[in-house]
Amino acid sequence: MEINNRETFATIILLCMVAFWIVSTFRKKIRDERKKKILKEGVEANATILNIKPTGEYLNNLPEFQVKVKIKPKAGDDFVAEMTEILSYSKYDSMRQGSQVLVKYDPEYYKRVIFLQISETLA
Structure with a gap:
């Protein structure tokens, strides 16, 4: 039994x-x-990082982060979106509140956003 x-x-x-x-x-x-x-x-736009925090999850020894950004589209009003991204520690170190990033978002659903470029300042 x-x-x-x-x-x-x-x-x-x-x-x-x-x-x-x-x-x-x-x-x-x-x-x-x-x-x-x-x-x-997607539509390309500049964004400002509002908040970035680790989720506690890892993929291939790289940490996952929850990132909240304020997106400034060329046409229309600014909006806030959140994304979960796997980032190396060097990219995380360069991303602080107020940092500028280049993103693309889904025009049909603004909450879906991906990073294109991460830099301290975008012209």
Whole structure:
């Protein structure tokens, strides 16, 4: 009886791990497709970093950060968006509140934003 319980428990754990892997894979694929769409069809704009903080997650030993930016489109009103990005520590060190960055955003959904360029000042 105890062996069946162990086998059942091991099977449940294995199924949970497989389900987690499948969900993670699909989420990454969707995120990558959105980024490609924004790169291709997005609107370029200057932005100012309002806040940057680590999420506590890592990918390939690189930390993930939650970044809030104020976007200044060439046409229309300024708006605020948040993005989650994997950044090297050197890029993080150059990004402080008030730093200027170049971004692209999805004109159909302003909350989807990606970094194009990170610099201290943009002309």
